[in-house]
Amino acid sequence: MISQAKNKSRDERNASREDFKKRIYTILFETSTPQGRKFDIYLLGLICFALLILMIESLPTLSPTAKLIFYIIEWIISITFAIEYILRIYVSPKPIRYILSIWGIIDLLSVLPILFLAFSDSTQYFRIIRVLRLIRIFKIFRINKFTREAYSLYYSLTASVYKISVFMFFVVLIAIIMGGFMFIVEHENKTGFNSIPDSIYWAIVTVTTVGFGDITPKSDLGKLLASIMMLLGYAIIAVPTGIISMEMFKYQERDKKPGKKCLSCNHENDFDAQYCNQCGERMKLTGIEE
Secondary structure (H helix, E strand, C coil): CHHHHHHHHHHHHHHHHHHHHHHHHHHHHCCCCHHHHHHHHHHHHHHHHHHHHHHHHCCCCCCHHHHHHHHHHHHHHHHHHHHHHHHHHHHCCCHHHHHHCHHHHHHHHHHCHHHHHHHCCCCHHHHHHHHHHHHHHHHHCCCHHHHHHHHHHHHHHHHHHHHHHHHHHHHHHHHHHHHHHHHHHHHHHCCCCCCHHHHHHHHHHHHCCCCCCCCCCCCHHHHHHHHHHHHHHHHHHHHHHHHHHHHHHHHHHHHCCCCEECCCCCCEECCCCCECCCCCCECCCCCCCC
């Protein structure tokens, strides 16, 4: 009897804990529910308020009393974000998956400023990274068009990484070679090309069309090399733009293909999806595909 009573009490505690986790999960993760939507809107307001405080704190004319008040408010906000992050991990069915997800990383970045507050005053303005959490506005208000366009851009950038990396490698080589040439040509003229690193810095500034003007060639040969670098700058800007544009075009063409429906939740996914982006189930083959 005693053993049965203990087991029943344990089962009740487990059921109560699971019910609590389910209710918290609904509030924290399910933006489609009234509770979840209200919580996320409140969270966005809190983030905006925290950013406003941060901006006011940076004013040099702020009184010490006001700084102290804002410092206390910031601690309250930071602790709130920390509790929310811990609760998200606690109630998540797959905590590691949440932590390593994009949303989990963004939530972690909003918590990190509490460490800056605790251990260093010089880095406290890193709290500005909390602005990343405002990305949730697309998820909360279900602005599907913007979400699709954002994913299109993300896909295009990730698909272009290797091509752009190879291209940038050759750009760096050109900057090093041209910087070395400019050092050879200009270092005796005392025009700012005092070392090869200074000359490479000039080459990078020139080829990216920034042109600070703090270092300028004086000799005719130096001006000729500078002109070549300026002309190369246009190509260096155009090539990555063309690569990304091509990947965006490929994505749009791929997006026109019919989607694949999940047999578990009936949600439509991309035609090449392996997992459902709604319920997370592995996409099963339909009779036609089989």
